[in-house]
Amino acid sequence: xxxxxxxxxxxxxxxxxxxxxxxxxxxxxxxxxxxxxxxxxxxxxxxxxxxxxxxxxxxxxxxxxxxxxxxxxxxxxxxxxxxxxxxxxxxxxxxxxxxxxxxxxxxxxxxxxxxxxxxxxxxxxxxxxxxxxxxxxxxxxxxxxxxxxxxxxxxxxxxxxxxxxxxxxxxxxxxxxxxxxxxxxxxxxxxxxxxxxxxxxxxxxxxxxxxxxxxxxxxxxxxxxxxxxxxxxxxxxxxxxxxxxxxxxxxxxxxxxxxxxxxxxx
Numbered sequence: 001x002x003x004x005x006x007x008x009x010x011x012x013x014x015x016x017x018x019x020x021x022x023x024x025x026x027x028x029x030x031x032x033x034x035x036x037x038x039x040x041x042x043x044x045x046x047x048x049x050x051x052x053x054x055x056x057x058x059x060x061x062x063x064x065x066x067x068x069x070x071x072x073x074x075x076x077x078x079x080x081x082x083x084x085x086x087x088x089x090x091x092x093x094x095x096x097x098x099x100x101x102x103x104x105x106x107x108x109x110x111x112x113x114x115x116x117x118x119x120x121x122x123x124x125x126x127x128x129x130x131x132x133x134x135x136x137x138x139x140x141x142x143x144x145x146x147x148x149x150x151x152x153x154x155x156x157x158x159x160x161x162x163x164x165x166x167x168x169x170x171x172x173x174x175x176x177x178x179x180x181x182x183x184x185x186x187x188x189x190x191x192x193x194x195x196x197x198x199x200x201x202x203x204x205x206x207x208x209x210x211x212x213x214x215x216x217x218x219x220x221x222x223x224x225x226x227x228x229x230x231x232x233x234x235x236x237x238x239x240x241x242x243x244x245x246x247x248x249x250x251x252x253x254x255x256x257x258x259x260x261x262x263x264x265x266x
Contacts, residue, residue, distance in 0.1 A: 054111065137204070
């Protein structure tokens with residue numbers, strides 16, 4: 001078993017409640033201690049439920065959103081409002097699809113985060129200007145490097161890094177054997193994968209940032225992920241074979257439903 005904390009709950013709904021509580025607590029602690037919280041979030045099916053829970057009025061007041069900066073660990077190279085975008089669920093659900101007041105995101109059902117504290121990969125601008133995924137990744141990396149986060153060994157230190165994993169064991173947009181493992185740049189363009197859908201070019205942060213985040217939270221549901229989760233958390237091998245092993249680090253927390261955890265030995 002890895003050095004991570006493994007928390008198993010009955011079903012996705014129970015996992016979502018626990019994960020949202022962990023996110024709120026982490027962001028609140030960081031904002032209280034340092035005056036700001038830097039959260040790198042994710043996409044995928046789990047993010048939808050998490051955003052709904054965090055946007056609930058009973059939860060929303062638990063986080064000092066005015067002090068939260070939001071980043072993305074990776075995204076598909078599509079416009080922000082595209083169905084495949086990792087940002088669209090955040091905009092539609094956590095921000096409520098609108099603006100609460102000038103300069104602040106958050107519709108009637110969303111949370112009030114200052115617009116200049118929301119930092120997606122600039123995919124729309126890159127596509128509109130024909131600048132490509134490499135420009136997009138480098139631009140976000142420059143913004144992140146200038147944002148005032150603490151750095152360790154040259155890498156930004158996020159207060160919270162939220163991750164999902166794929167059935168093939170990828171995380172972020174880093175797949176088995178990826179050249180990202182040898183890259184020194186903070187932001188990377190990733191060719192469209194051929195072995196897993198969607199077959200769309202990606203942009204991602206360098207996976208090296210996982211080692212330096214103050215808190216790493218992995219959320220995974222479903223029996224289809226049980227074999228790879230068992231291999232990641234209990235098997236032999238390195239991250240080049242299963243990139244999600246990077247998140248099986250001491251201090252990380254994995255929240256799994258019973259179906260996803262079914263093949264773990266304990």
